[in-house]
Amino acid sequence: MPPRSSPLPTPTILLPGLPPKTLVGIDLLTFTSTANFHGIRDLPEGWHFLYTGTTESFSLRCGGWFYIGDIQSAGAAGQDASTAVTRRTLGGNGADATEVRVWKWNQDVEALVPIIGNSSEEKQEAMRYKANLSAIWQSGGLFRYRSRISSTAVGGREEDRDLDDVDNQKEGRSDWVGLTDKISPQLLSRILGDPDVDVDGKPRWTVTSGSTALRDADQIPGLTSQEATSADGTAAEQEKDLRFLPVDLKRTWREGAVGRERTEAAQDRSWALGDMVRRVSQDGDEQTGERQILGELQFTFLMVLTLMNYSCLEQWKRLLGLIFTCRAAVPDRESFFTDVLRLLRLQLKRCDDVEGGLFDMDGDNGAEFLVKLLTGFKRTVDELRDGVGFAVKFELGVFEKWVKEEFNWELKKDAIVRRGMLELEDGEQVEMEMNDADEDDETGEYAPVIVDLGGGDGSPSPELDMKDNE
The missing domain is CATH 1.25.40.550 (Aar2, C-terminal domain-like)
Known part of the structure; x- marks a missing residue:
């Protein structure tokens, strides 16, 4: 196979250290990572939700919301989803072509966390990952963004992945835009709190499958919620309050x-x-x-x-x-x-x-x-x-x-059929009536009841007197 040409820079998210066989999801797509999977390129403008789980089921899933492009326009009034997806699908997305996010796998919390850049070492680490982007792309380690995916495994040949139906991809992207066009940074901050800000000043709002609103939480006497915190100060946030x-x-x-x-x-x-x-x-x-x-x-x-x-x-x-x-x-x-x-x-x-x-x-x-x-x-x-x-x-x-x-x-x-004949397994037929339909119509047992509060002379009702004396 001839060597690949140098890649054109596109919005990309790098995921260094992600273990193989990890469940990865982005927007409406899920897949299992391979040893050669290092990130996702060609991210279109707009909202994205990237999440991971150690297994496909029965494990805590951790994810983060992030925006590609001008985040000030996210959730803006009058935004037309069909127009937006056409512009984004055709490549005129207005996003910074060199925008590269780096979310590193943290083994302590079993989740992806952005490189914050609080120290010079962290800033240099982020620069090294970005400088190595071309080599990762040429080795086939970057998965091209898809709204949907065929049965071909991630990390397989790029030619096979290109066989995905184009119309299905456009439909999937259009659906995602329609499902997120009212989401804004203000809404995410109201529900999830302040975002994490990476080394490049890009925000990320985190949420997990264990996050819950206070009214939905199980209150167990004697137990207090404990927030696990990793060595670099990143919260696992299994008990994050949803507002x-x-x-x-x-x-x-x-x-x-x-x-x-x-x-x-x-x-x-x-x-x-x-x-x-x-x-x-x-x-x-x-x-x-x-x-x-x-x-x-x-x-x-x-x-x-x-x-x-x-x-x-x-x-x-x-x-x-x-x-x-x-x-x-x-x-x-x-x-x-x-x-x-x-x-x-x-x-x-x-x-x-x-x-x-x-x-x-x-x-x-x-x-x-x-x-x-x-x-x-x-x-x-x-x-x-x-x-x-x-x-x-x-x-x-x-x-x-x-x-x-x-x-x-x-x-x-x-x-809605409210009354009819039902045939049992042994062939016997019985007449059945659905009483739940009475509730909306206020009939049957749900019908209003008129209570006599007196004989018109101010004397109390005998029924009321009897209830009071019980």
């Missing part, structure tokens, strides 16, 4: 609300959504608050997808539970609800990226939470008067058609 937006679905009314106002706010959570938006808005611009919520939806889902983080799954469900139980806010925040539906459709599209299907969408009960939420939301949208919420109605129609074809979900309430 999510506060969502309390049991209290969705304003302070001091009583009577009808409290009842309506419990049934229509629009006030709680608006209050959350206003809390995280900047300079009174509620669109920035809406982008924060969308960004947290993106962050939590991707941390479930890549790290299988339980706390992120719970927050993802809480946010959806708040958003899809709003009524008055739908026409008032039409673009927000449209964006949520588009994002959720894209997220559901990528659920099967996890082996076996992360949410067991095709199971009998795996999707029950989402189906129930979306069925109620569809009924809410259908009840909007003509000409109101057109964009939401259109996007919900597209979403409904897609989940019907993909998962055979039925979001129309009338299409």
